[in-house]
Amino acid sequence: MKTYWTITFAVISVLFHLNLHAQTAVGSIKGVVLDENSLPAIGATVMIDKTTTGTATNEQGEFVLQSNLGSTTITVNYIGYKPYSKTIAVKEGTQSLRIKLEQDLAVLNDVVITAKSKVTSLKEEAFTVNAIDMKQLANSTMDLNQILNKTSGIKIRQQGGVGSDYNFSINGMSGKAVKFFIDGVPLEMLGKGVDMNSLPINMAQRVEIFKGVVPVHLSTDAMGGAVNIISNGTSKDYLDASYTIGSFNTHKVNLNGQLKDQKTGLIMRVNTFLNKSDNDYKMKDMKIWNTNTNAFELKDVKRFNDEYQSLFVMGEFGIEDKSWADQLFVGVSHSLFDKNIQTGADQEVVYGKLKQDGDANNYFVKYKKANLLNDKLDINFYTGYSKSLETSTDTVLRKYSWDGSYVPSATSELGGYQINKKHEDRLYSQLTTTYRIAENHKFTANYTFDYLKNTSYNTLVNKKSDITPSKMTKQILSLAYQQDFFDKRWSNIFFAKYYKVDLEKLVFNRETRLDEKVKEPYDNWGYGIASTFKITDKLGVKASYEHSYRLVEPDEIFGDGVSVTANMELKPETSNNYNLGFYYSNNFADHFVRAEVAGYIRDTKDFIYTVQNLHNSTFKYENLTNILTKGIEGEVNYQYKDLIRVMMNITYNYAYNNTKYANNSNDVVSATYKKEVPNQPWLFGNVDVSIGQNNIIQEGSRLEFHYGLQMTEWYYKNWQSYGNKRNIPTIPRQTLHNVGVSYSMQNGKYNFALDCTNIGDALAYDNFKLQKQGRAFYFKFRYALK
């Protein structure tokens, strides 16, 4: 291991040294080009007039040009923006420029095809990332999960309708291995009412999904990947309001707006949404007891305990474009949710009164300043404090049937008979600094401090004041070094992450019969590399690797001394994640084509699960399972002018059990070693087609038709290698068709959309026999003032 590091650092040092020598020059013009939102203009051309000298801006919008000394005029061109020219007196050394472009509304309609968007640029980064431009989907009635579920390598298995629990899987890894962020901040900070199911798509400018290898600015123990929602960061006034009404009494209201005083730079921003649905969709062939025949019979029934509502309000107040701050915001948010729960993981388990509700408040400060220390240093700081409460109510001694009837039961619906309250206080701070030590070489450092205090108790038995909370403090220091070569055709990012966790919990000691405080410090190193090489302007290859962790939590390691016993031997879950991908994009006259194909391997070890101690009906957490996942995914996008867009993707994901030995032995090879893991979709794909025409009926309008196909191939519920073949249950192939039409007027000011999901009313389930909704209709009106 020491040799490995020695060689790695030696190579980095040599490459760095060579490049430093190459870039020493006089008469340098160095600058950054920003769009109207003060975001980097990527791929803008910067030319010295009357010469052939020019360059393109990088992903930070930066450029460097060499020029003769004296008066020089440079011109910046960026599609969709007015050309910018400036004459400067070039002297010896380096001169800095900051250029802000103005939009050219006359050519905006062509931008989509010809400009390399942020999304495309992200896809060409070294990390394996799905980046989705939400602007194109702004009129859709779908939620974020539904949109992400249509991208390659992503499989979201949802238990029911709006607001139901879901399992988000990236390249076969799911659960706690996947982390969610909004603008780089953990989504949990906003409360349980804000998740991928409830966040309106109009709040997001784009969504980035990092697969397996996660960049350092998303600093967390995300072992399998991360989803980062980028909110609207524009610096001008806007209002985006929408209302969606649909089947099952579904209503969604969303309002986002911003006011900016251009003179002072003061900004006020509001984001809010309300979701409500009865989710009373039809369940087919459910078992209902008939007292006359003394037997169960199958009937179609409506769900009756699945109402959901959530509300979110966030206000931000800040200032922009000052010498001391590009952005400084203070904000506060409040969220609440209220949901009834119809069924668990098995649809034959029916709940009639089970419910959850909660609220959360979040207070935060954001600060951002770029180009400090002679344009070398960028700083990004966030600190937030959130306080949340979730209440789970299980107090009805009844057993419900699918027809809504019930019989008295010896136990409550979940068996716990409780009103469980979970109070969480969380302080999350992160500081990200980027230092450009030379052209084509930069360091990024991120320090994250995450403190969580959890107080959970059953109000029917305890008071909050009687409970000593469990505490977890995570500190993560991440360092990355990026180097670019050959005019940025080849980029490498080396990174390392140091995790330090302090756990503290009060645990009942059976011998002393007292609660005792136990503590456990923990630390680990993760590391990785990401590299991309543009073979041609159109074709590129990228590869990445990360050795990553998912750290243990207090309940897992300490237990509770009562029903969950401690396991101090518990290790964090670890994974070695490998990605290799190719991309190709090109324009052929009015045709644009982009194709990507990527392969991945996830070698995960020590997955943590609860297991029952057979002798005394207690549980404990153990590192039990190793899984090796291999997959390949491909996606093709085609666009013809602004008329037709086609997207097709397919994912093949093969996961097999990599737990070699049975029963914690070291010599008995398990019968299921190297066998395909059951209950995992292994082949799934999507096709999306949209056809639209501008200026129909009236000038500035657009009519668009959409068609979507989602296919999930059948898969085995159990080990396919064992049991009588005719007895192995399968989850059948599912093919869902969605159609929609949207019409927008006055250049997107007024928008109307009508969607029909699952138009064939096919029986659909993400989990074994857990039915999802059939055919449903949604109508959306959106008002966007920009």
Next chain:
Amino acid sequence: MKLNIYKSISLLCLFFVLGSCSKEPSSAGGYQGEEDYNYFLLSALGSWPNTVHYMTATNDLTQGQMDLKKEGDEINTKGTYSYIVKNGYIYNYKNDQGILKKFKYTNDRLVTIKEIPYTYISEISSFVWIDSKTLLIAGTTGNAGEIRYTIINAEDLSIIKQDAFKGLTPFPDEYNHYMVGAITYFDNTLYMQYGFRDDKWLIPDYYNFATIDYSDFTVKDTRVDNRSTGVSNASPYFHTTFTTENNQFYYPCFPRVQSDDEDIYLFRVNQGETSYDADYSFNLTKLVKGKKVETILQYLGNNKMMVLYRDKELGNSYNGRYILADLETQQIVREFKELPSDEPYEWGTFVQNDKLYFAINSKDNNNYVWIYDSKTDKVTQGMSIPTNISGYARFDKFYD
């Protein structure tokens, strides 16, 4: 370059075509099996949470092979494996669904014969057959505030009677939950072991014992036995109680969480007695020199009882050893040295016609049924059974 695009698109289309051609497995064909079986085995495969239990069955344990690559039915989607077995049928309470089920294993498939809504107890903590068609199941309510019973007609699963046991000793200070242990039935009388616990599962230094009139369920006698703590694991997952040919019912005490520190005892009640036999006490932990006694006991007849314990000197796993002990002399009368060391799961042995049948999950790549004939004192190797698995959750006979 255009060629590349067409290749990429073609490749994706090919994926879709291939996908649409992949064939879903058919429920037709496959191994047909037999209509009726005498014996069954539940094998647990895979590491948690991908553990699947498969049932296989046979009519002859002395030869042949159970081959999971060809036969067997997964049972997890149909119920738990907390099986009460009698007269060729399996009775199972799926408590999360609130359904009581009656299964038959036929033609290599577990088939539901009858099912009814049932929610009267939280789970089956103990059970006893009153006669060959009448089953009594007992358990607590969800908050364990009372102990309840249901008497079921095993033919059609109709409920004959159900109520809470009344007249049990009320909760002493500091305790607010009941635990149910072993139950047996002699001559219109039920004998029931029960105990108390608090919210943290702390238990007193004794257990309770009730004698109940079956005809009206009045408690005729209830007393404490402070020779041991805890109650037996009497749920259908385990086999820890038995009745001898002399109509003596034996039951153990498994102290719950403190079990590593406290010895496990075997006690008994004699037919016709008012309560337990205060003169009889058998320290099983001492019998195996302090090693860990597992939750399975089998009575072979002639006062001989099989005990399974784990011997840590053989390693942390695959260390299960079997012995025979005499209930009266309380001495080991035979060690089954012929058997490979076992990695026991829950219930891997049964007795029939003076023979003791073992399903041994050994380290070797060859697992077998082993048969001990008490008449000849010989151990023979029988049927080949699945290997390299987590364990045998249940190995039992369908008929007494």
